[in-house]
Structures are given as C-alpha cells and as structure tokens.
Amino acid sequence: MSKRIAVCPGSFDCITLGHLDIITRAAAMFDEVIVVAMINHQKTYTFTPQERIDMIKKSTADIKNVRVDMYDGLLADYAAKNGASAIIKGLRAMSDFEYEFQMALTNKKLNPEVETLFLTTSAQNMYLSSSMVKQIAIMGGDISDFVPPVILNDILKKLSPGKQK
Numbered sequence: 001m002s003k004r005i006a007v008c009p010g011s012f013d014c015i016t017l018g019h020l021d022i023i024t025r026a027a028a029m030f031d032e033v034i035v036v037a038m039i040n041h042q043k044t045y046t047f048t049p050q051e052r053i054d055m056i057k058k059s060t061a062d063i064k065n066v067r068v069d070m071y072d073g074l075l076a077d078y079a080a081k082n083g084a085s086a087i088i089k090g091l092r093a094m095s096d097f098e099y100e101f102q103m104a105l106t107n108k109k110l111n112p113e114v115e116t117l118f119l120t121t122s123a124q125n126m127y128l129s130s131s132m133v134k135q136i137a138i139m140g141g142d143i144s145d146f147v148p149p150v151i152l153n154d155i156l157k158k159l160s161p162g163k164q165k
C-alpha cells in the first residue's frame, strides 16, 4: 500500500501550541505529515521564512513522521508534487469556518485528488492565534503557555529582547 501523506499548511508566523496540537494529531493518522510554511507575497510576516521553518523544526523534532518545508506557490500544486492525499487544517471557532470553507473548495477545484480535512481545535487552544501571541510578547506579557517551550526564546529574542528566559 502506498504511503498516506498529509500536508499541514500555514503561515506559522510563529508556530503555537495550537498548531503543534493539530500537527501531532495529524501525525497519528498519516504515515507522513509535511508541515509547510507558505510564502504569500501579499502578506507581511514578522519572522523570515527561515526563522519560521527553524521554529517549526525545533517544535516538531520529537515527531518522527513529520517533515518541514516551505513553499512559494499554490498549495494544491504543492500537494500534487508531494503525493499528498490530504490537507489538514485546524478549526477554532465559527469565525474560521467561512474562509477555510472557501479555501477548501478552491483547493478541491485546483486539485480534485486532495481532500481537505478539518480537525477541531482542542478546547484550551480555542482562542489562540499567532497574532495574539506576538501582541502579548511585544507588550512584555508572558507567552509561555501558548508556544512550544523550545522556541520561547527565539520569539522573545525578536519581539521582546531582554525578556529571554
């Protein structure tokens, strides 16, 4: 039987415990999970592509069937090139739904071979987002409950120098 490969796409600017939860659960369901940091030229990122993937790599180092990559292009093409049968997304609240539904239908049109699967977020991550984490860090708040411990200092170094632990 061929390997079941899933793609977990996102900005990951920066990866949070919410992302890590979805990646961990996806890795339990697929033979291989490729976490791909997408590059969107219309978007401004806080962290460089290399910083984003370095933080994902550190955070997922313990999950042996996870691979980390970055891609500048269409997700549907990336999935096809990498033999993925599924795109995994985490759904937090209803506010995520409309945009995610639109992306899922668009990706299905572009690549009918790939299914988008939604995992409901764990309750403790309902409200968690990279932008909230960054806002708290910039204002000197404690983000240690929201991000993987191994990348805490990487985030603080950039957003709140002097607060490193």
Ligand code: PNS
Pocket (backbone or CB within 6 Å): 009, 010, 011, 012, 038, 040, 073, 074, 075, 076, 102, 103, 106, 107
């Ligand atoms: O973490 P985010 O910002 O919610 O992730 C959004 C992302 C990167 C998954 C989305 O913007 C994406 O898939 N971009 C790739 C470009 C693409 O394929 N666009 C057309 C289908 S929506």
